[in-house]
Amino acid sequence: MSMHRTEVECVVVGAGIMGVSAAFYLNELGHDVVLIDRKAVGDEASGRNAGSLSLQNKPYPIIPLCKGGIVTWRELETEIGGLGFTQSGGFRVAETDQEAQFLERDLQERNRYGIGVRRLSVDEAREMAPYLSRELKSVNYCAWDSYADARVATQQIAGAGAARGVRIVAHTPVVGVELHKDQDITVRTTGDEYRCRKILIAAGIWTKQVAGWLGVSLPINMRINQMIVTPRLPRLIQHMITHASGNLTLKQVECGSVLIGGGWPGDGDLDKDIKLPRYASVVGNAMAAVRVVPALADVEAVRTWAGFDGRTEDQLPILGPIPGHGNVFLASSCFGGYVAGPYIGKLMAEVMSGDEPGMSLAAFSPQRYAGGGREQGGGVS
Numbered sequence: 080m081s082m083h084r085t086e087v088e089c090v091v092v093g094a095g096i097m098g099v100s101a102a103f104y105l106n107e108l109g110h111d112v113v114l115i116d117r118k119a120v121g122d123e124a125s126g127r128n129a130g131s132l133s134l135q136n137k138p139y140p141i142i143p144l145c146k147g148g149i150v151t152w153r154e155l156e157t158e159i160g161g162l163g164f165t166q167s168g169g170f171r172v173a174e175t176d177q178e179a180q181f182l183e184r185d186l187q188e189r190n191r192y193g194i195g196v197r198r199l200s201v202d203e204a205r206e207m208a209p210y211l212s213r214e215l216k217s218v219n220y221c222a223w224d225s226y227a228d229a230r231v232a233t234q235q236i237a238g239a240g241a242a243r244g245v246r247i248v249a250h251t252p253v254v255g256v257e258l259h260k261d262q263d264i265t266v267r268t269t270g271d272e273y274r275c276r277k278i279l280i281a282a283g284i285w286t287k288q289v290a291g292w293l294g295v296s297l298p299i300n301m302r303i304n305q306m307i308v309t310p311r312l313p314r315l316i317q318h319m320i321t322h323a324s325g326n327l328t329l330k331q332v333e334c335g336s337v338l339i340g341g342g343w344p345g346d347g348d349l350d351k352d353i354k355l356p357r358y359a360s361v362v363g364n365a366m367a368a369v370r371v372v373p374a375l376a377d378v379e380a381v382r383t384w385a386g387f388d389g390r391t392e393d394q395l396p397i398l399g400p401i402p403g404h405g406n407v408f409l410a411s412s413c414f415g416g417y418v419a420g421p422y423i424g425k426l427m428a429e430v431m432s433g434d435e436p437g438m439s440l441a442a443f444s445p446q447r448y449a450g451g452g453r454e455q456g457g458g459v460s
């Protein structure tokens with residue numbers, strides 16, 4: 080099979096939530112875009128996550144990014160549809176006195192970001208949500224909290240982009256990126272070669288590898304998180320549920336399945352592409368779910384699975400051009416990358432267009448790693 084060389088304005092590497100959203104908005108801003116993934120669209124973290132779009136369980140510095148995420152999710156649901164986006168409101172629950180005290184302090188901090196978290200008595204919460212346990216100690220409520228259906232949403236956004244002109248090249252790994260002296264970039268895949276003006280590397284945990292080819296070293300650590308799902312059930316849970324300890328998320332998506340998660344660790348190997356649920360995590364997660372929503376005790380788990388996630392040490396994402404090359408952009412490794420993902424895609428499209436982004440990305444710049452990073456002349460041809 081002969082290799083083709085294609086000229087294109089922008090290449091996006093990685094068709095997770097960040098990549099598909101960036102491609103969608105780049106197209107909307109009038110740019111010619113090729114979106115490349117080594118697997119199917121949304122096959123990694125973005126198709127395997129819990130779909131929790133909560134503002135109550137995120138580190139404070141990324142609340143504005145996640146709030147923008149919920150606004151963008153809502154816009155995309157209206158424009159495209161079929162994302163399973165539901166702004167249900169959400170409860171963050173405490174099971175111990177210590178957790179209840181934490182939630183009281185947390186409310187003060189969180190409300191500095193204008194998200195209107197309210198403290199409820201357990202009785203008040205149970206009036207809104209009778210399925211919650213009577214044994215809870217306290218409950219915070221936030222009307223922003225939402226969820227989406229991670230099993231379909233990334234593909235839906237990609238499909239809408241493709242219908243408007245984004246060219247999607249799936250099942251095709253990018254194997255090399257070369258920077259030219261005229262600032263153009265060549266992106267080599269196992270199939271064709273693309274010469275472009277701008278590139279966005281939105282390759283999830285693999286961003287570390289792709290940036291490494293350009294001599295940029297990024298301190299992204301791998302995490303393996305896992306999920307449990309129930310069969311389709313009659314409507315039981317109407318809200319997004321999170322936990323003061325951070326180890327439980329619950330919601331019942333449109334089709335009736337309850338998704339149970341909370342960052343419980345799985346096992347696996349990135350190089351061998353193995354990700355498996357860990358039994359102790361399945362048990363711990365299910366027990367936490369049953370303590371908070373006792374009716375789940377009688378429900379089966381139909382499936383468990385795990386996925387790779389990437390996190391920086393400061394928990395902040397890496398967003399912006401790499402030091403020394405203004406046409407190579409990174410978007411990766413966000414705590415809450417799914418809730419923030421569509422907004423990150425939109426912001427990156429604005430930055431790549433040379434526009435002022437909707438919010439400052441200065442705190443998230445790859446520049447913060449410049450000292451440890453770029454090797455002399457790395458990857459420039």
Ligand SMILES: Cc1cc2nc3c(=O)[nH]c(=O)nc-3n(C[C@H](O)[C@H](O)[C@H](O)COP(=O)(O)OP(=O)(O)OC[C@H]3O[C@@H](n4cnc5c(N)ncnc54)[C@H](O)[C@@H]3O)c2cc1C
Nearest residue numbers: 093095096097117125128129131253283386415416417418
């Ligand atoms: C089990 C689990 C539960 C989670 N729950 C939540 C949650 O409830 N809420 C939340 O906000 N976040 C959650 N997260 C985190 C969230 O899923 C991620 O932050 C987010 O999906 C990352 O999106 P992404 O587009 O950066 O990366 P990914 O979805 O990982 O996409 C990266 C893409 O790049 C592709 N790629 C990699 N290398 C190459 C290459 N060389 N060539 C071409 N393509 C390449 C991959 O195939 C992949 O499709 C969870 C994560 C997991 C694993």
